[in-house]
Amino acid sequence: MRVSYQGQEVNLPDFIIVGAAKCGTTSLYRMLAEHPEIYFPPSEKEPFYFCFQGREPMELNDITRKRVIWRTSDYLNLYEPAHEGQRCGDASTAYLYKHDESIAEMERMYGDRLEDVRITIILRNPVDRAYSHYNFLVRNGYEDLEFAEAIRPEVIASRKERRWGFDYLEYGDYADQVAHYVSRFPQVKIFLMSDLDRPQQLMDEMTRFLNIRPIEVRESVQANPSGVPKSRFLVDQMRKNKMMKWMVNQFPEDTKHRLLNTRDRMMNRLLVKNPMPSDIREMLRQHYSEDIERLESIIGRSLAHW
Numbered sequence: 001m002r003v004s005y006q007g008q009e010v011n012l013p014d015f016i017i018v019g020a021a022k023c024g025t026t027s028l029y030r031m032l033a034e035h036p037e038i039y040f041p042p043s044e045k046e047p048f049y050f051c052f053q054g055r056e057p058m059e060l061n062d063i064t065r066k067r068v069i070w071r072t073s074d075y076l077n078l079y080e081p082a083h084e085g086q087r088c089g090d091a092s093t094a095y096l097y098k099h100d101e102s103i104a105e106m107e108r109m110y111g112d113r114l115e116d117v118r119i120t121i122i123l124r125n126p127v128d129r130a131y132s133h134y135n136f137l138v139r140n141g142y143e144d145l146e147f148a149e150a151i152r153p154e155v156i157a158s159r160k161e162r163r164w165g166f167d168y169l170e171y172g173d174y175a176d177q178v179a180h181y182v183s184r185f186p187q188v189k190i191f192l193m194s195d196l197d198r199p200q201q202l203m204d205e206m207t208r209f210l211n212i213r214p215i216e217v218r219e220s221v222q223a224n225p226s227g228v229p230k231s232r233f234l235v236d237q238m239r240k241n242k243m244m245k246w247m248v249n250q251f252p253e254d255t256k257h258r259l260l261n262t263r264d265r266m267m268n269r270l271l272v273k274n275p276m277p278s279d280i281r282e283m284l285r286q287h288y289s290e291d292i293e294r295l296e297s298i299i300g301r302s303l304a305h306w
Contacts, residue, residue: 032206
């Protein structure tokens with residue numbers, strides 16, 4: 001989307017997948033990235049730019065901070081290579097959680113073109129989301145507390161003062177987050193994670209939403225799986241090996257995403273999915289019950305299966 005910003009014409013995303021984290025956004029992103037009429041920056045799925053409003057995010061850990069795009073000039077450069085007629089996309093899952101900051105920055109950047117931006121949201125049972133989020137950080141070596149300890153309010157509050165990303169519970173308080181986007185953007189498409197079980201139907205809905213031609217979905221896979229590694233070494237090699245990353249990035253986008261899907265299938269076999277203790281599940285179910293009722297009225301879908 002060409003937008004007038006500070007006296008110059010710049011490219012900004014036509015559509016933004018705003019979250020939620022650990023709800024299938026990577027699977028949706030990979031499906032869309034194979035469409036020739038869609039452009040995602042090849043270097044970074046989640047720029048996170050709109051969360052930080054042009055300031056360096058010191059609250060993030062060093063590794064994450066290095067890959068966040070927080071300078072306006074760097075963000076604009078991500079979309080300059082897009083071809084005319086392509087729909088540009090941003091798939092940063094923190095935009096839903098950080099909705100106030102993100103929407104404010106979108107308003108500043110897009111100006112009177114804000115209503116042309118298409119927002120996509122994908123949600124899952126917040127109880128399952130919280131546990132997946134926790135296991136994702138365990139997988140990546142960032143979490144060493146037991147789940148019951150990690151979700152204690154005082155532990156979350158203490159961690160939020162030092163580092164971002166450990167707020168397992170508030171990420172799943174969807175009602176206010178979704179309501180803010182629905183009230184500000186006239187074009188919002190909301191999916192549930194279970195919709196990924198019908199990938200062709202989901203893709204057809206997205207192509208209609210983005211007003212691009214339909215395509216056939218080649219494959220679908222659970223991307224970016226969570227769990228406790230059977231072998232920390234093997235999982236780290238599959239995720240972090242610099243030579244492997246370099247080789248994958250030499251391929252065209254559609255081939256690259258098929259290779260990443262193959263990697264994730266292999267990695268899934270190396271992860272142990274320990275069930276959530278039943279007493280903690282019940283506690284979280286009660287914690288989210290009121291928010292889920294509000295969300296049902298906002299999105300117009302029954303969430304009784306949650």
